[in-house]
Amino acid sequence: MRYTSPPSELFIENRRRLAARLKPSSIAVLHANDLMPSNADGVRSFIQNADLFYLSGIDQEETILVLFPQAPDPQFREILFIRETSEQLVTWQGPQFSKEEAASLSGIATVRWTHEFETVFRPLVVEARHIFLNTNEHARATPIVETRDMRFIRWCMEHFPLHRYERLAPILQELRIIKSEPELALIREACRLGAEAFRQMIGIVRPGVWEFEIEAELFHCLVRNRSKGPSFLPIIASGPNTCILHYERNERQCQAGELILMDFGAEYANYASDITRTVPVDGRFTPRQRAVYDAVLRIHNEAMRRMIPGNTMPNLVREVGELVESELVGLGLLDREAIRNQPTEGPLYRKYFMHGISHHLGLAVHDVGSRYQPFAPGMVMTCEPGIYIREEGIGIRIENDILLTESGPVNLTAEIPSTAEDIESWMKHAAF
Known part of the structure; x- marks a missing residue:
């Protein structure tokens, strides 16, 4: 792994918290993601199943985790199955995890080869009453590709039809939504790398630069700093593209x-940051761009102040909508009479601000967690208002990553300038 391995105590504690939530006499099974094909015999870079990584720290395909907290034999209460290495595999793909390395990373004492799974699993599952199985239950997921977890669900129900089957995803979503200190350290590193990448990207911004040249600086900076790369496909949008x-x-x-x-x-150790900044190509905002930018920044700062324990996402959306309406009136884009007469459904501000204000962040950019769960300390969320004026070719979004605490929100990406003055100053001094 190019990144420094997180402490095994992180994964040990995560498994302990999950085991405490399972029903008595339960066994839980999680699978790694597949390698995804591209064309011919090609495959995409491997991305681990976030739930399996959260519980084991193993970043390798063909991995299976079995948890049976009340197994009669203590050695089978946690079992990690990894792909057996071989001379041929090492020749073609390089070193793979040994059993000893996997045990050290995960804190799991019992490590077996993946091809042994069925032999080990069958005598264990008959001792359990409940089988907890995992699926991707993210509210916005569109799972059109069958995963290893999905294939295993079909196999398991065919071979053990009389067991009581349970959903693992709701429990893991509740656990993952609150970040522990070791997780926050990884997210902070992802944020730090994002700040360094932003500094490098704006260093080449000038009239005539191509969007993909700026994108290339992002990849260069991240990969040289032990990241696999961007945590999602980056958006480098200029001119009219800022409104897409x-x-x-x-x-x-x-x-x-x-x-x-x-x-x-x-991305760092599978954890993500998510940042948006809008900058002028020639280093200085026009008066109209500056007016819109300052409006978005005011919305951002007020929205962030409201990201406190006890608030909820639906309430935050309503509050931000009122802020956006006021700023759009000031920009001459809406008038108060029209707002007073607007329909309850489809408020007028949605023409200029049509996306959400926030989402959870962690092992996924759009991390798991119910939007109806009250905000709580330990959550990490984005704050990302925008105003998009298509007819003027002006699209502005400001996005930071926010840690919720008892004493108020903490901006984890505060190192990256947010004010127009600071952005102009950074661009002036960062130019090559």
Whole structure:
């Protein structure tokens, strides 16, 4: 692994917390992600199943984790199955985890080869009453590709039809939504890498630069700092592209007088940051761009102040909507009479601010967690308001990563400038 391995105590504690939530006489099974094919015999870079990594720290395909907290034999209460290495595998793909290495990383004493799974699992599962199985239950997921977890669900129900089956995802979502100190250290590192990448990206911003050249600086900075790369496909959007929310082609040449909206994140040890900054191509905002930028920043700062324990996402969305309406009136984009007469459904501000204000962040950029769960200390969430004026070619978004604490929100990406003055100053001094 290119990143420094997290302490095994993180995964030991995560398993302990999960075991305490399982029903008596339960066995739980989680699988690694598949290698995803591209074309011919090619495959994409491996991305581990976040739940399996959360509980084991193992970042390798063909891995299975079995938890049976009340197994009669203590050695089978936690079992990790990893792919058996061989001379041929080492020749073609390099060193794989040994049993000793996997045990050290995960804190699991019993490590077996994956091909032994069925032989070990069958005598254990008959001792259990409940089988907890895992699926991707993210509210916005569209699982069109069958996963190893899904294939195992079908196999398990066929071979053990009379057991009581339970959903593991709701428990893991509740556990993962609150970050521990070791997790926060990894997220902070992802945020730090994002700040360093932003500094490098704006160093080449000038009239005539191509969006993909800026993107290349992002990859260069992250990979040389032990990251696998961006935590999602980056958005480097200039001019009219700033008003395309999920623009990912990054193929336009940037022109003087325009803005560049950079929505990007860094991955570190599978944890993510998610950052957006909007900067002027030639280093200085026009008066109109500055007015819109300052409006978005005011919305951001007030929204962040409301990200406190006890608030909820639906309430925050309502509060932010009122802030956006007020700023749009000030920009001459809405009038108060129209707002008073607008329909309850489909508020007018949605023409200029059409996405969400926040999402959870962690082992996924859009991390697991119910939007209806009250905010609590230990949550990490984004704060990302924007105003998009398509007819003017102005799209501005400011996004930071926020840790919720008892004493108030903490901006984990505060190192990256947010004010227009600071952005202009950074661009002036960062230019190559």
